[in-house]
Amino acid sequence: MTALLVMLGAAIGAPLRYLADRAVQARHDSVFPWGTFTVNVTGSFILGVLLHGVAVHAVPGSVNALFGTGLCGALTTYSTFGFETVRLLEQRVRAYAVLNVVAGVVAGLGAAFCGIALAEAVWR
Template sequence: MTVLLVVLGAAVGAPLRYLVDRLVQARHDSVFPWGTMTVNVIGSAVLGFLAAAAVSGPVMTLLGTGFCGALTTYSTFGYETVRLARTGATTYALLNALGSVAAGLGAAWCGMAVALALTP
């Protein structure tokens, strides 16, 4: 049952990642990976919310592991950062690395803050 929940969450998260990434990136005429940063920040906020809301068991498996795991992408973040550095866009590479980590942590904190504010 656990594997099925992960698969179901990922079945929604992965296509959503692709669609959001393409939608965001199409709106920016830049080599900076805005789409990847966007999905990673959204996923961090959602996971922060779920963690602070003390969601556990099957719901956390479905949404935290499956959905957020497929929505976010550390491998693409790493690849795009290295690609930027190798093609001479060193400033963009540094901004991507530092900005993504800072934005992800900030989003997780915000998600947690929202969940705690909604908890009686």
């Protein structure tokens, strides 16, 4: 059953990633990968909420499998993050490549901590 929940979540997360990435990137006239940045930060926030929810037994394992492993696993994308960083380096826009790495990691961790903080406030 868990494998089916992960697959269902991924079947939703992967197209959602593509559509969100394209929608966000279309709004920016920049070589910076705003779409990937946005989906990674959003996924990190959701994972933070789920992480705390599971820790305090407010979120069942099946929900975590569906949304955490499945949806967020397909929504967030470290491989695209890495590829886009290398592409920025190849295009000789080193400042954007460094910004992508630093901002991506800091914002992702910050979003996860914000998700945890929100979940703590909700499930006290």
